[in-house]
Amino acid sequence: MQNTKETRGGNQRGGNMTRGAGPRGGRPDDSTPKISITQSLKRLSVYTKKSTGLIILTAIAVLIGTLVTVLTPKVLGNTTTIIFDGVRRATGIDFTQLRLTLLILLGLYLLTFLTSFLQQRFMTVITQDITRRLRRDLKAKLNRLPIDYFDQHQNGELMSIATNDVDNIVSGLQRSLTSIISSIISAIGVFVMMLTISPLLTLVVCLMIPVMLLVTRLVTPKAQKYNGEYFGSLGQLNTQIEESLQGFTVVKSFNGTQNALAKFEHANQSMVTSGWKAVFISGLTMPMMTLVQNIVYVLIAAIGSLSVVGGTMTLGNMQAFLQYSSQFSSPLLQLAQIWGTLLSMLTSINRIFSVLDADEMDETLGDYPNEPASDAKVSFKHVQFGYDDKLLMPDFNMAVEPGQMTAIVGETGAGKTTVINLLERFYDIKGGALLVNGQDIRNISRHDLRAKMAMVLQETWLFSGTIFDNIKYGNETATDEEVYAAAKAAYADDFIQKLPDGYQTILNENADNISQGQRQLLTIARAFIANPEILILDEATSNVDSRTELIVQQAMERLLKHRTSFVIAHRLSTIYDADRILVMDHGNIVESGTHQELLAQNGTYHQLYTSQFATA
Known part of the structure; x- marks a missing residue:
């Protein structure tokens, strides 16, 4: 899980959360003001x-x-x-x-x-x-x-x-x-x-x-x-x-x-x-x-x-x-x-x-209308957003019920990651309203908002340090027993115990002294210990082999249980059981339903499915 709390390491970029989200890695600003x-x-x-x-x-x-x-x-x-x-x-x-x-x-x-x-x-x-x-x-x-x-x-x-x-x-x-x-x-x-x-x-x-x-x-x-x-x-x-x-x-x-x-x-x-x-x-x-x-x-x-x-x-x-x-x-x-x-x-x-002197994030709490009577866990209401002057989302609407697993699919650049960026307030919406538990997220501090969430990303982020500390990063107040319990729940305890130094094994800078699948299990354990209300999964199994994928999926099933979740997926086999699948194109939802309902519509989702599973 990437850190979503500003008090712990600051505002992390969330691995590849911003890919496709505007200019990345631009040249340094040459307009530095000259002073005497x-x-x-x-x-x-x-x-x-x-x-x-x-x-x-x-x-x-x-x-x-x-x-x-x-x-x-x-x-x-x-x-x-x-x-x-x-x-x-x-x-x-x-x-x-x-x-x-x-x-x-x-x-x-x-x-x-x-x-x-x-x-x-x-x-x-x-x-x-x-x-x-x-x-x-x-x-x-x-x-x-x-x-x-x-x-x-x-x-x-x-x-x-x-x-x-x-x-x-x-x-x-x-x-x-x-x-x-x-x-x-x-x-x-x-x-x-x-x-x-x-x-x-x-x-x-x-x-x-x-x-x-x-x-x-x-x-x-x-x-x-x-x-x-x-x-x-x-x-x-x-x-x-x-x-x-x-x-x-x-x-x-x-x-x-x-x-x-x-x-x-x-x-x-x-x-x-x-x-x-x-x-x-x-x-x-x-x-x-x-x-x-x-x-x-x-x-x-x-x-x-x-x-x-x-x-x-x-x-x-x-x-x-x-x-x-x-x-x-x-x-x-x-x-x-x-x-x-x-x-x-x-x-x-x-x-x-x-x-x-650069402009900081505006931490002033807004005074936008809330909907305390709302039954939805997360609501996008007529949301408008764009990274430049051009709007990527002209009128985006979505409501997610508590405990619901919502999968988001679509071609590259359709706006899948943008939805998560807005939900985490990595960027602020330009119009409409985005509500969590009936509260407009602009009325909530980023720290309090992100304390409700955890993320497991396609590209794992682990820092140089012990495995124990990397898991505990999700909740600095957790006890040792809670760390071990989180590792067991994520099916990570077995491989950790086999390492020479167990939980005190030192991960190097890129954590490449353990496998990609093991790194992913540690991020899931980190998400477990954070105990979030809302879980965000971004292609969490795409970089692992089929056998490890089964273990990772079992760990994620435990993690998803009784939690509201958003799953960004390219491999449709990972989202068959989603309560609802949203198909996005150019910042809009073009189709919505379960896996079987969308196949029956014979539309965009059906085309994505057949392109992945069609046989010669």
């Missing part, structure tokens, strides 16, 4: 509120470390001056003052190490907390999104957003946040220190600032474009890998290895092309700034040397200024380098918030 870096960082800052204390401590550590770094060249310059003046004077070097200065210098270096360690420690805690909460919100959001969102977005793309984009933001924050703070403080502090030594040389150093702004302005648009293409290609690559692994047997059976490799290579090459362009464009800032820095450094050395010779500047101040000029250019180069990281982060933030 300021807006992006503002939205991201919501996830840092719980770490405000640590951020303040990080800022204090950065401030102290930066101030120490700014003071160090000045103290080192004083050391040079003490030695140089002592050599020139007859009295010699003042070793007492020199030792004091060196001790101060050692203390500054130790303080630099300590503040750097604390910065890294605090930032690791902050960024990992952001990672946890971002992924938590993304997972919760995906559980609240409507089915059609997943019809239009590839699984690989969504997985890439939840993993690669979150990691990109966190690693970017880890690298850039402290660097931005220290760079700004360092640039201001160094600028002040340079002014105290030589305003003229300070003016020469400041020539780097307009160059950096110009380069940034030229680089930003292209970098944003290629970053977006890169992460989009990464999502496509994930999708390609996921599809190839899931369909590995089919790929091998149809000799599709080369075709799969060609598709992978195309996606891989697309990612590489956009990736190197993004990195190259973003990286242009650094070499251009380095070139300007070297030119400025030569000018400072030339002008400073003349000042020392002319006696307007001491040798120690000259040495200190050269170090300060390097320190001033270093934060500018860091900011230029960080800019590329910020652009990459911006792309990831846009992609993440495009999911977080």
Whole structure:
């Protein structure tokens, strides 16, 4: 049974419930809204509120470390001056003052190490907390999104957003946040220190600032474009890998290895092309700034040397200024380098918030007319529905009595699965009314509605874990005895007991360490333990052999007893005993009756029957 309760794993897609139900596996949405870096960082800052204390401590550590770094060249310059003046004077070097200065210098270096360690420690805690909460919100959001969102977005793309984009933001924050703070403080502090030594040389150093702004302005648009293409290609690559692994047997059976490799290579090459362009464009800032820095450094050395010779500047101040000029250019180069990281982060933030901002399922309870006196368990009254503007069901009507088994047959695309999609509220009707126990389902929460139902599908869904846990998934409050009883009722206990670890046998990712028939029996056991009012069977025996089909049918007969049920069937031999068989075509019921009644009508059902059982 697929999970039909949003509180347990969210709104599941129900295996293949949506097949034929509109666009599946479409390309990712390329219309991601673009927002500025300021807006992006503002939205991201919501996830840092719980770490405000640590951020303040990080800022204090950065401030102290930066101030120490700014003071160090000045103290080192004083050391040079003490030695140089002592050599020139007859009295010699003042070793007492020199030792004091060196001790101060050692203390500054130790303080630099300590503040750097604390910065890294605090930032690791902050960024990992952001990672946890971002992924938590993304997972919760995906559980609240409507089915059609997943019809239009590839699984690989969504997985890439939840993993690669979150990691990109966190690693970017880890690298850039402290660097931005220290760079700004360092640039201001160094600028002040340079002014105290030589305003003229300070003016020469400041020539780097307009160059950096110009380069940034030229680089930003292209970098944003290629970053977006890169992460989009990464999502496509994930999708390609996921599809190839899931369909590995089919790929091998149809000799599709080369075709799969060609598709992978195309996606891989697309990612590489956009990736190197993004990195190259973003990286242009650094070499251009380095070139300007070297030119400025030569000018400072030339002008400073003349000042020392002319006696307007001491040798120690000259040495200190050269170090300060390097320190001033270093934060500018860091900011230029960080800019590329910020652009990459911006792309990831846009992609993440495009999911977080997507329209959710409307959980507001409606105020539609109910029919408490209705005797029908399920009623479709003049229901209208379509996946696009075109109506698939212009006027659908059906009433199912309590305990009645209703089979639905018809050609592919006739609307059989759509009936189930509407009953489970995977999609909402566009007109008319759909009632369960006399209540319009739009007046019932999806959780409460799906708690009344269980599904056994053609393609079984079992998660990685023990057989015991997979059965208990249908009812998390069930006791151990109830789990064992459900397995026995589904005729699954016999094969489970023969497994080496019994109920504690671990199923792998696709549960292919047991047979298809055994997987189906486990889903039936899961439906048993859920004890639903309404049971939905979608070709539950079509993928098993004839002998296993008999066992599965016996298990389903037990499950169907005294329950209202809907059975979607292509193999008509499985529905001979149905209380009513509905024949659908283009969203409408064209025939209705028992098996014998429909054969006697010599209509569409008769044609379906003879096409399956006619003998030569």
